[in-house]
Structures are given as structure tokens and as C-alpha cells.
Amino acid sequence: MKKLAKHLKHYLPLLGILIIGGVGFVNFSYDKQFQAAIVISTALSYFVWGLIHHYLHRDLHIQVVLEYLAIAILGVVVVFSLLFGA
């Protein structure tokens, strides 16, 4: 909890990005291409947020980069499967 409070000024922009992404996805439910663009933008923002956050905390390692990238790709693949799957 103490750690969460310590990173609050970093977490607030992340939450803002995710809320905007989620609300945008719901609002444009009629346009799958735009929904796809929203999900890619949100995942990319999340990945970049991770890089900046860890860079500022001086603990940006390749394992961290790969971890954020994997979770971002996983999110995109899951949503794309639902949007454009069989």
C-alpha cells in the first residue's frame, strides 16, 4: 500500500489511459476497426508507460521490457480474437 502511494503520480496517468481506452471501446461498439485502433493505442500507451516508469525508477531491465510487451500483446490478441475471430 505504501508502495502504491509512492507511485501514485505515475499510476494516475496510467489509470487515465486505461479508463479512456475502456470508455472509447464501449462508445464505438458499432465500429470494429476503430475499436481495434483504440485497443492497440491503449496497449501501446501501457507499454510506453511501463518503460518510462521503470526508467525513472532506474530499474528498467530487458526482462521488464519483455514482460510489459507480453502483457500488452496478450491484451491485443484477446480483444482481436473477440472482434475479428472466427
Add this chain to the structure above:
Amino acid sequence: MYLAYTLAHYFFPRHSNNHKAKLLHASTLYFLILSLVIYQVFLQALPLTGLKILGYSANIPPDKVIELTNQKRNDAGVGNLVYNPLLSSAARAKGEHMLTQDYWAHVAPDGTQPWKFFTDVGYVYRYAGENLARDFSDPTSTVDAWMASPSHKENLLSAKYKDIGVAVVEGDLGGVETTLVVQLFGSPYIDSTPAVPIASADIQGTLAPTPSPLPTETLIPTPTLQVAAAPSGDISVKPKILISPFSSTKGMSLVTIGMLLIVLVVDGFVVANKKITRIGGRTFAHLAFLGMILAIILIAQAGEIL
């Protein structure tokens, strides 16, 4: 014993996994991504094998679609549309044409325009429009999806239309058992006023009509609605649906993301409790992102409009 060890290795941070649940390691995450992609490839390839086990089950009575459409129009203060059997026949013909020609579009690959189906059944129109939907399970979600789209909503609530016809056609589209909903709007050409195109902009779902040459009054008989029967060949045979591609994808996604969220919570709790220092991403950030993905999975619905 081995099973317990494996479970602990994958789900709990401990010395064997470098104090991070193996499921959260980048290598495992990439393996999960690959598995999801392979599953989608499998679903896409299944129709090519000739196995008819994919499909969407639906219960969409056309009269309910008309009723809901008129409800939306009443809410918007626009007059009711009147059921027109000619438009329903045209809608059925359009649906069957999509199945036999295997396409999902307003204009067929052979160039057949949507308003051809109006004139084929003898509906002489002044204004015409078409909304399409596929893979919805009920009429409410179908109409709601059209209402969520500005261009389809414009068709649905246009005061220029007087008549409506709806057909629900079931058959094989691209190797998957599909339910298509075709909603046609029209205004009969009954006076000598020059025809005015309803839409100047090229917007989705609204079709700029070509005025019919001869003004003709359209007969509006008593409504009798039926779900369209598939015309011929294999589309008239409704195979037993074993797997809904959307539902199985949704289920698989829910399990994957749900499991990761649980492991993240447990992992975060254990690491914080034991004050373990390690190199890795922030648990809270991962929880927030995957939480958003979970919310999207939960609200995702099958169905597409055009």
C-alpha cells in the same frame, strides 16, 4: 506430489521460479499468446475441412425486430413504419443472395446493388435504405447495435421512410452457420414530386436510392411474418451446432485473463508480505491493464452490423 510442485511452481512465487509465479514469466506469457493465436487459426481453418460444427444459435423473430424499431421511433417522436410484405420478400431475397453468393456486404461481389431487390419484388420506391446484421442471438441486441451506430440509427429513425420489411435468414456463410438479419426501409413512389436522394453522404448502412421510373401505389396487406426459409442446396439443411466460435473464444479469453489476474493478486500479496525484492513489472499496472481487458471480454457480444 509432482502435481503439487508443478502447481506451486506456476501459481506461487517461490525459489523454484525465482520468486515470481512461472505463469507471470514473459516466456509463459508468450506461450499463452501463441496458444490463443493457434486456437484462432484452428477455428478459421475448421470450415475448410468440411466439418460443420461451428455456428451461432439465434432466436430473432422478424416481427419483434419491427416492433422494437417502431418503439425506438416512438421514443424519438417519429411515426411508426408499416410492415410491407414486398419489402420482407426483398429482404429475404437479399439474405438468400448473400448466403448463396457467400458475401457480407451491401453490394454483392458481382455488383448487384441492394435496391435491385426492391424493384425485383415490385416495390416502386421514392426512398430506400438497408440495415444488415449477423450473428446476433436476439432481436433486442440487434436493434440496440443498429441504434449505437449513427448511420444505422439515421436509417432506423428517418421520417422519410414509411414501410419496413425484415427477414431473418439462416445458412452457411464462409463455412460457419450464421443468422443474417436484413432490414429494408422504403417509401413508395406515389406522387409526381421529383425524387430526392435520401443521403448525399456515402455513409455506412444508408443507401442512396435510384428513383423508380413509374409512380406506383404500394399495396399494404395484413402483416404475416415468417422467418425466411433457406432457398436451396446445403443452406436449407441446418446442421447441429456444436461450437459457437464467439462463445468458445470468449470462454477461453475469460479463463486466460481471469487466471492471470488471480495469480497476479496472489503473487503481489506474497511478494509484499515477504518483502521480496525482484526485477519485474509493477503488479498494480498489470492488474489495471488486464482488468480493463477483462471488462472488455465481459461486455463483448457476438454480432456485426453493416
